Amino acid sequence: MRALSTSAVLSSIVLSGWLTGVTAQNVNVDAGNALSSVPDEQATGTKDEPVGVIPQPSIDSPGMVLGATLGELYTDNLKLAASGKPKQTSWITEIQPFFKGAWNGPRFSGVLDYTMTGYLYAGQSRSNQLAHDLKAHGTFIILPQHFFLDGTALYGREVINNELPAGSGTFFLNNNRANVARGTISPYWVQDLGNVGTMLLRYTLGRVIYNHHGISGQNAGLLNGIPDITSKALQFSVVSPAYQTWGWNLAYSDQRIEPDFGRGIEYAVAKLGTSWQINDNTKLLADVGKENRFLLDGTSRKLGASFWDVGFDWSNTRDNLKLLVGHRFYGRSYQFSWMRTAALLTTAMSYMEQPTDLNQQLLGQDPSAIVTSPAGISYIPSLRNHQTYLMKRATASASYTMPRGSLRLVLYDERRTYFLLDNREERVANANIDWLFDIGASTTLTSTFGWQRYQFQDGQIIYNRYTQLALVHQVNPNNFGSLRLRSDSRNVQSGAPGTPGAHGYRVNVLFLQWTHLF
Secondary structure, eight states: OHHHHHHHHHHHHHHHTOOOOOOBOSBOOOOSOTTOSOTTTSOOOOSSSOSSOOOOOOSSSOEEEEEEEEEEEEESOTTOOBTTSOOOOEEEEEEEEEEEEEEEOSSEEEEEEEEEEEEEETTOGGGOEEEEEEEEEEEEEEETTTEEEEEEEEEEEEESOTTSOOBSSSOSTTOOEEEEEEEEEEEEEEEEOGGGOEEEEEEEEEEEEEEOTTOOGGGGGGGTTOOOEEEEEEEEEEEOOTTOSEEEEEEEEEEEEEESSSOOEEEEEEEEEEEEEOSSSEEEEEEEEEEEEEOTTSOEEEEEEEEEEEEEEEEOSSEEEEEEEEEETTEEEEEEEEEEEOSSEEEEEEEEEEEEOHHHHHHTOSTTOOOBOTTSBBOOOOTTOOOOEEEEEEEEEEEEEETTEEEEEEEEEEEEEEOSTTOOEEEEEEEEEEEEEEOSSSEEEEEEEEEEEEEOTTSOEEEEEEEEEEEEEEEETTEEEEEEEEEEEEEEOSSOTTSTTOOOEEEEEEEEEEEEEO
């Protein structure tokens, strides 16, 4: 039944031209295009002529890109066996056609990104796999300047249980990934109220479907107890004109997460905000309102808690700084963001707090939508974990441009406190640094080091580390290749190392790819 319903959802998604983003998790020997548009995945070269980067059509720059990638991978630990266990080596052939397109017309604008990847295992024909990744987003203009219809859709793989080994993509035979289909459709009305401001009324219907396809029979039970879910969200807001010295905004939102079985979750917020532009650079901010109070037994009380916050927004030609301090149902709360853009150095920092859950993040319905590190590692909980939690997330990044390359550092820390009787906690910390060096006009060399500490609710702590060296060469705008050497390791420090699959491992990979654009 799951496979049939997923196919039906995807058919409607493709016909409607919807779309959203996808992420992978855990060991990240990326199975996607080696010559992708992700900066850390491959060299970006100069801004005008990037080296080994597949063009990415957008709404502002519409067009189409059709191509194919052929790759050959060698791994010395195909099944991610634990230290001291017999390891299996293998050669894997990758065949990957892809299509990227963007349209911008008088009535419709949208983007579509689809990739099909086949993995052929040397000497293991029964293990050959076929993976699909679809991203789409489209907007129809029903009544110009007033009535619109948005749609998003995604189909890809997610880690089922991130306490167990999970190689990136599908080419590691660990069977700890499920296909996940996500889609939303959202009609909304925009009304200009003159000096009063602008009104928005929006309704969003979303769906998340989990699929057993690709999970072997002996591991099919990993998805047991994980229901498909439906999301229904209503949003209303009135915002005063931006040119006014005194500004204000009124907003109400209500989202219901309704699983096919089990207890649902509701998020509701009613807010009144005001602002005062005291000079060209500084604006004072204040908000008051009510939100759902999430209780220790896992239930919630709709609009059962008051909140307030005060702060400021300051900006100049190089900096943009925002700080809010307030009080919410769980105590003192903070929100902070800062970005500085200079000639050679760009830095950014942020901190936010938000009650959320896995499915709300998968649907991207809130500010705490999934964040992906430059390594492609996402930080969502396991698919098996559907409880509501308080997310406290801090991020920092710095990018420095050098005469012949660039250096980038990314830091991430997220703490999750689950609204259960014992307030269990989970924490993820990550650091990633990469240095891109221009060898010549058409060749780059990128070295990368990454580290992650994942502490689970049961006390188990897992350390993931990886190092990578990537050489990229572009023959001409339509042909480019890469050679990557990568080493990943995983260590279990505490918890229950004896649990099946909860073990450390080490894997080395050599990955050669060639991409041709038609």
